[in-house]
Structures are given as C-alpha cells and as structure tokens.
Amino acid sequence: MGKRKAFKGKRKGGQEGGARAPRQPSGGGFADIVRDNQSFVDYYKGQNLLSEDEFSTFYDILKTPLPTTFRITGSRKSALDLRDAMESKYVPSLQGLVIDDVSIEPPKPLSWYPNDLGWFFKVSRKELRKSEEVKKFHQFIVSETEVGNISRQEAVSMIPPLLLDVRPHQSVLDMCAAPGSKTGQILEAIHANDRQNELPTGIVIANDADYKRAQMLVHQTKRLQSPCFLVMNHNAQHFPNIHVKHEGSEEMLPLKFDRVLCDVPCSGDGTFRKNEAIWKTWSVGDGLGLHTMQLLILLRGIQLLKVGGRLVYSTCSFNPIENEAVVAALLQQSKGSVRLVDVSENLPQLKRRQGVSHWRVMNKEKEWVESFESIPERQRRRFSPTMFPPSDIDLYHMERCLRIYPHDQDTGGFFVAVLEKTTPMTHTDKLSEALKTTERIDTAAAEQEDEQMLKQLSSIAPEDVAGDVHVRGEDTQDTPVDSAATPSSVSANEIGPENDTAEPPAKRHSTDTSSAVEAKRPRKEKTPTVAPLKEEPFIFLKPENSDIADFSNFYGLDPKFPATSFLVRSEISKNRTIYYVSEAVKNVLSAPDAHRLRVVNTGIKAFVRQENVQGEGSPWRVSSESLSLLEPFMSKRKIIIDEDELRLVVMEVFPKIEHFKADRQQMLNELVPGCAIFEFEPKPDSKLLLRQKLVLPVWKARVSFNVLINKQERKSLAMRLFGELPQDVPPNLQQLTHRLDKVQDGE
Numbered sequence: 129m130g131k132r133k134a135f136k137g138k139r140k141g142g143q144e145g146g147a148r149a150p151r152q153p154s155g156g157g158f159a160d161i162v163r164d165n166q167s168f169v170d171y172y173k174g175q176n177l178l179s180e181d182e183f184s185t186f187y188d189i190l191k192t193p194l195p196t197t198f199r200i201t202g203s204r205k206s207a208l209d210l211r212d213a214m215e216s217k218y219v220p221s222l223q224g225l226v227i228d229d230v231s232i233e234p235p236k237p238l239s240w241y242p243n244d245l246g247w248f249f250k251v252s253r254k255e256l257r258k259s260e261e262v263k264k265f266h267q268f269i270v271s272e273t274e275v276g277n278i279s280r281q282e283a284v285s286m287i288p289p290l291l292l293d294v295r296p297h298q299s300v301l302d303m304c305a306a307p308g309s310k311t312g313q314i315l316e317a318i319h320a321n322d323r324q325n326e327l328p329t330g331i332v333i334a335n336d337a338d339y340k341r342a343q344m345l346v347h348q349t350k351r352l353q354s355p356c357f358l359v360m361n362h363n364a365q366h367f368p369n370i371h372v373k374h375e376g377s378e379e380m381l382p383l384k385f386d387r388v389l390c391d392v393p394c395s396g397d398g399t400f401r402k403n404e405a406i407w408k409t410w411s412v413g414d415g416l417g418l419h420t421m422q423l424l425i426l427l428r429g430i431q432l433l434k435v436g437g438r439l440v441y442s443t444c445s446f447n448p449i450e451n452e453a454v455v456a457a458l459l460q461q462s463k464g465s466v467r468l469v470d471v472s473e474n475l476p477q478l479k480r481r482q483g484v485s486h487w488r489v490m491n492k493e494k495e496w497v498e499s500f501e502s503i504p505e506r507q508r509r510r511f512s513p514t515m516f517p518p519s520d521i522d523l524y525h526m527e528r529c530l531r532i533y534p535h536d537q538d539t540g541g542f543f544v545a546v547l548e549k550t551t552p553m554t555h556t557d558k559l560s561e562a563l564k565t566t567e568r569i570d571t572a573a574a575e576q577e578d579e580q581m582l583k584q585l586s587s588i589a590p591e592d593v594a595g596d597v598h599v600r601g602e603d604t605q606d607t608p609v610d611s612a613a614t615p616s617s618v619s620a621n622e623i624g625p626e627n628d629t630a631e632p633p634a635k636r637h638s639t640d641t642s643s644a645v646e647a648k649r650p651r652k653e654k655t656p657t658v659a660p661l662k663e664e665p666f667i668f669l670k671p672e673n674s675d676i677a678d679f680s681n682f683y684g685l686d687p688k689f690p691a692t693s694f695l696v697r698s699e700i701s702k703n704r705t706i707y708y709v710s711e712a713v714k715n716v717l718s719a720p721d722a723h724r725l726r727v728v729n730t731g732i733k734a735f736v737r738q739e740n741v742q743g744e745g746s747p748w749r750v751s752s753e754s755l756s757l758l759e760p761f762m763s764k765r766k767i768i769i770d771e772d773e774l775r776l777v778v779m780e781v782f783p784k785i786e787h788f789k790a791d792r793q794q795m796l797n798e799l800v801p802g803c804a805i806f807e808f809e810p811k812p813d814s815k816l817l818l819r820q821k822l823v824l825p826v827w828k829a830r831v832s833f834n835v836l837i838n839k840q841e842r843k844s845l846a847m848r849l850f851g852e853l854p855q856d857v858p859p860n861l862q863q864l865t866h867r868l869d870k871v872q873d874g875e
C-alpha cells in the first residue's frame with residue numbers, strides 16, 4: 129500500500145455551523161503570502177452573488193486556513209467499528225481540554241454527513257505539541273490514515289458522491305477521478321450491502337486524463353479491495369464507447385452507466401483557504417479558458433448515462449461561467465431530455481444557496497460584456513455563446529443547483545448540480561431503448577451521430593483564452609497538478625469518443641486540449657493518437673488451469689466460485705500473482721474494443737505463489753486483499769481462535785503453537801505447513817471494539833505462525849483492539865517476515 133499523506137493539525141479560523149470573526153493567521157504552516165486579489169474582488173462583486181456586507185464576510189474567511197476534516201473509510205462494518213472507537217475512546221479524552229487558556233473543541237462529526245462518518249477537527253500545531261491527549265489522538269489518526277481507514281478529505285468534496293446516490297450493483301463512471309477521494313465514497317456505496325457468499329455485481333470505472341494521477345487512484349482505493357473497480361486513463365470528453373452485451377440481447381451495444389460523476393478540472397477559486405498559490409494567480413481568464421472543456425466533459429458524461437440515470441456535475445469554483453453556464457448549455461442541448469433534480473430535501477443539515485439564473489461575462493481586459501452578439505466580430509473567437517445565460521434560462525430551474533459558500537459552515541467553496549436523463553437524448557440512447565421493442569437501429573451510425581454532437585459543440589468553442597489558465601488539479605491533497613506528469617501518450621485531440629483512426633481534429637481549440645494540464649500550455653496542432661498504454665496485459669486463465677485446481681483443492685474453494693474470473697498480468701513471470709475481477713469488469717476487459725481501452729489497473733490480488741514450499745503444501749498463499757471475499761467460499765484451512773489467542777497473534781511476533789489453548793494445539797500441529805486463515809468472531813458481550821468477524825491470513829511453520837499483514841496494519845489493529853502497540857519485529861527477523869519461503873519459526 130502506498131504511503132498516505134500524514135494528518136496535520138491546522139490553525140483555527142472558525143467552526144462548523146457558523147463563521148467566527150476571521151483572524152489573519154501567522155505561522156503554523158500557513159505561509160505568509162498576500163491574501164488579496166483585486167481582480168477576484170472586482171469580478172465577484174460585479175457578479176452580485178452576495179450583498180456588499182456579506183461579500184466582506186465571505187472574502188475575510190477565504191483568508192483563513194481550512195479546518196481539518198476527514199472521513200472514516202472502508203467497508204461499512206469496519207468503518208462503524210472505527211467510528212465507535214473514536215466516539216467512545218478518543219473524543220471523551222479530549223473533552224474540556226484547555227491549553228493556554230483556550231478551550232479546545234474535541235473532534236466532532238460533520239452534522240450533515242450520514243452515520244457520523246465525516247469528521248471535523250480544529251487544532252493548531254502548537255496546541256498539538258502542548259497536550260498529551262491531543263498528541264495521542266493525533267497518533268491514532270496518523271496510524272489509521274497510514275493504513276487507509278481514515279482519509280483526509282475536504283468537507284465540501286464529500287458532497288457530490290452523497291448526492292450521486294449510488295446504489296449497490298450499479299454501474300458508475302467517475303470521469304475526472306484522481307486523486308480519488310470521491311471514488312472511494314462511490315466504491316463504499318457499491319459495496320454497502322455486500323453479503324457473505326455473494327459476489328458483488330456493480331462496476332466502478334475511475335478515469336483521469338493524467339496517467340500519473342490515475343495511478344494515485346490505485347493507491348487511494350486499495351484499502352477497499354474491490355474486484356468491481358477499473359482505473360482508466362482517457363480524456364473524459366473522448367471517453368470511448370465500450371461495447372458489451374446487454375440484458376435480453378446478443379447485440380454488442382455501448383456500455384451506459386447508472387451514475388456518472390463529472391468533478392471537472394476548474395479554476396479552483398473555492399480552494400483559496402487551502403491552495404494559497406491561487407491568491408497570486410487567479411484571473412478572469414481561468415473560468416473562460418475552462419468553460420468549453422467542462423461543457424464537453426459534461427456532454428460526454430450525459431451521452432454515457434442511461435435513460436433514468438443520474439449525473440452529478442461539480443467544481444470547486446464560485447464562477448458561474450464554470451458552473452451554471454455549463455449546466456444551462458447542457459440543458460439547452462438536451463432539448464428536454466435532461467432535468468435538474470431538486471435535492472433540497474437531501475442532506476438537510478448542509479447549508480447551501482441556490483444556483484443563479486443571471487450572471488455576467490467579463491473579458492480579460494476586465495470589461496463586462498453584455499452579450500455574445502455585442503462582441504465585435506474579430507474578438508468573438510475568445511468567447512462562446514454558451515458562456516452567457518440562455519434566453520430560456522427560466523425553464524431550467526437553475527435554483528436547484530447548490531452553491532456552497534465558505535462562511536456558511538467554515539468550509540471551502542463548491543458548486544454541485546444533480547442531473548437526471550429522463551428520456552432518450554442521444555442516438556445511442558435510442559439504441560438501448562430500441563432493445564425493448566422490435567425496432568432496429570444502425571449501431572455505427574448512431575455512435576457517429578453522438579460524436580457529431582460533441583464536434584458541433586466544440587466548433588463554437590473560444591480559441592485563445594486559455595493562454596494563462598490556472599487549473600485546479602485536485603481538491604483533496606496538497607499536490608498541485610504537475611504539468612510534467614502528463615505523458616505524451618495522453619494526446620487524443622479528436623472530438624468525440626476515442627477511436628483508433630487518426631482522424632484530424634474538427635478544429636483546434638486551446639480549451640478542448642487533451643487535459644487540463646495541456647490547457648495551461650496550448651500547443652500547436654498535433655496528430656491525434658490514442659497511444660497504447662505500457663501496462664501488462666490482462667490474461668484470463670482457463671478454468672481448467674492447473675494452478676486454479678491446486679489452490680481450489682488446497683483451500684476447498686466452492687466450485688460455484690467463478691473460476692473464469694481469475695487473471696494474470698504477465699506472460700513472462702507467468703502466474704506469480706493471480707488476480708480476481710468481478711463478472712462486470714470481465715465483460716469490459718473482454719469487450720471487442722478492449723484493446724482501445726487505456727486500463728491502468730484492475731483486479732484484486734487473490735493468490736500469490738511462494739517458492740520452495742515442500743511436501744503436501746500448496747505454493748499458493750491467499751492474499752489479504754481478497755481474503756474477506758474468498759473466505760466464505762473456502763471450506764479448508766480455517767481455524768477459529770478465541771480472544772486470548774487473537775491477542776497472541778496480533779501482539780506477538782511468531783507466536784508459538786504451544787502458547788495456544790491445549791485443544792487448539794493438536795489441530796494446529798496437524799495442519800500441513802503453508803498458508804491458513806485464523807477466524808475470530810466477537811461474542812455479543814465482548815469488550816473489544818469489533819462488530820464483525822475478523823479473518824487473518826497466517827503462515828504456518830513448524831512450531832509457530834506468522835500473521836501475513838503488514839506492519840502498519842498490525843499496529844492499527846493492535847491499537848484499535850487492545851489499545852497497545854504490538855511487539856516489534858526484531859531487526860534480524862524483519863526480512864524473514866517478507867520472505868515466507870525462508871520462514872522457519874523465525875529461526
């Protein structure tokens with residue numbers, strides 16, 4: 129697992145539920161930079177989004193640092209266990225704490241986040257150093273963050289996935305997903321009702337145009353261990369059609385999604401409190417330069433949405449050009465097939481303002497432009513008519529959009545629109561609908577017509593506003609978009625779904641470049657290509673494969689478990705690691721157009737081969753990544769242990785068999801050396817903060833065991849269950865715990 133970002137305390141600046149008088153921060157990690165930008169003030173005052181008085185409250189709070197917020201992540205049961213540990217152990221220890229005459233507010237759940245899984249904590253570094261209790265809590269948060277049970281995430285960034293309303297077993301596309309905190313929430317929703325002996329059927333595709341950032345998605349979601357997850361690397365506005373079989377038909381039709389998230393690249397002026405650099409760089413050109421790309425991404429998202437499906441469009445910008453203008457243009461294009469959903473009853477504790485129906489466009493010379501028609505012909509290429517409020521805007525219920533202002537509940541700024549496709553809008557929608565009747569439509573022609581729709585839109589895009597566009601790369605960690613990180617292979621410029629014919633672009637526009645990063649530095653035309661990704665291939669094993677037979681026999685794997693979904697990633701180091709993917713992911717990887725897909729990662733490690741396993745043992749170690757999924761289907765090599773033995777296994781290094789209960793010793797001695805599974809079921813009266821069955825992979829040697837979880841996970845488990853740190857692995861044995869083939873009782 130990749131190392132996660134450390135949890136750091138931030139300085140004070142208000143509290144959830146209402147803004148305090150802002151203070152100019154000094155030190156404490158909030159660098160001294162000039163927090164003022166006259167262009168920003170002129171632009172937003174001129175937009176009349178807030179009254180004069182309110183504007184100064186809004187502007188003042190933007191100058192203060194953001195409180196720390198985090199989310200308890202992971203499977204539903206383990207997240208609730210961790211929440212309970214926090215509420216019963218740590219929060220009480222921080223009650224009534226006073227440091228240097230200032231009372232410290234204990235961490236508390238965000239009032240609007242369901243099941244108290246979103247949290248808010250305000251403590252400065254100085255306070256952290258001065259209090260043992262705060263330090264202890266901090267250590268707990270750090271270790272849980274390292275193993276991925278806690279994820280630092282800005283409060284406002286948690287909103288879009290909640291309003292996306294993902295249900296288990298749905299198909300979801302997250303179009304601009306990296307670094308992936310929202311993807312994490314989506315995956316949790318997909319697995320919310322997972323039951324033993326049932327394989328999950330949903331699918332989540334997380335996509336990002338930046339290859340390196342797409343890889344961040346793999347780390348961010350690793351903890352969730354989902355076989356339903358694919359990471360892809362495409363320009364969202366060109367996201368390819370994937371042809372799969374649809375229910376009730378043998379025809380291969382483009383995959384459509386129940387849910388689509390378009391958390392688009394934006395100017396990020398809602399993140400002033402966190403990304404201080406924006407104070408210096410913000411300019412009116414930012415929103416203008418991004419508008420068309422945002423609209424193209426949204427339109428492609430709507431094309432890929434099922435009829436009856438839901439799409440959430442979001443930005444962390446206050447700018448109507450990036451927000452309402454994009455949504456209104458889409459609604460106009462949709463000719464009544466798409467509507468804004470009224471979510472005013474959802475998340476009732478969340479303070480939000482309505483979207484606006486009136487806004488203005490300012491040019492780079494800081495003059496207000498009344499209408500597209502009023503722009504002299506020679507300057508029009510800098511603008512798009514879609515930047516202006518359409519004449520029929522009152523039809524669209526723009527008030528249903530959500531504007532989140534920082535001074536309402538001490539957060540960053542955000543914009544969210546929830547859209548629903550109510551009737552077929554695109555030609556490919558009509559294809560799917562035709563399946564329900566005897567009508568037949570030409571698939572290729574329908575797809576071309578959808579492409580045409582995107583091309584038409586891009587042809588009205590402005591040409592040269594993007595020269596100095598500043599793009600918000602992401603909104604959950606502090607790493608800026610690294611322009612050098614965009615691989616040259618991410619270079620598809622053609623408008624419409626990607627294809628492998630090098631078709632010339634309809635027209636070269638600086639704003640519809642292949643990624644936001646490129647929007648910063650528009651380049652001359654280049655040949656559009658969809659370069660293949662240098663990733664290892666995905667090779668499905670045949671069900672009769674001898675390795676599958678070996679581990680199936682060793683662990684007593686239920687024949688109902690789909691042996692067709694095991695795959696390997698390399699033909700050279702063949703079958704060193706065997707992965708597992710869900711049926712829905714397998715359908716995507718087996719699609720006729722799979723060769724065009726830039727799949728960065730998919731599948732969970734199921735079995736890993738250990739060398740030098742002798743005798744009757746199997747070389748196949750079950751991976752902790754897939755253990756909770758596979759275990760219910762296994763009938764052999766499972767040993768139930770009690771609470772004392774769990775303590776022994778978690779706290780000690782290489783616990784000896786002779787230290788287990790007498791009746792267990794015989795069972796353990798009879799077990800053929802190799803991988804096995806310890807199971808612990810908490811009793812109803814157990815004092816342990818554990819609701820669910822715990823399954824641990826172990827390696828059985830001659831006279832002892834070794835738990836096959838990494839150091840951080842062992843530490844987090846020990847702290848959570850027993851409130852103590854586990855025994856350290858002695859330096860001379862550290863290597864051994866990683867080299868199972870050499871482990872002989874730690875000798």
Ligand SMILES: C[S@@+](CC[C@H](N)C(=O)[O-])C[C@H]1O[C@@H](n2cnc3c(N)ncnc32)[C@H](O)[C@@H]1O
Nearest residue numbers: 304305306307308309310337363364391602644
């Ligand atoms: C606002 S961030 C997404 C944050 C993410 N949803 C999360 O919650 O962690 C926007 C992302 O869009 C990516 N991006 C920029 N241009 C893109 C494009 N044309 N298609 C797809 N992704 C793009 C950027 O690399 C960046 O990671």
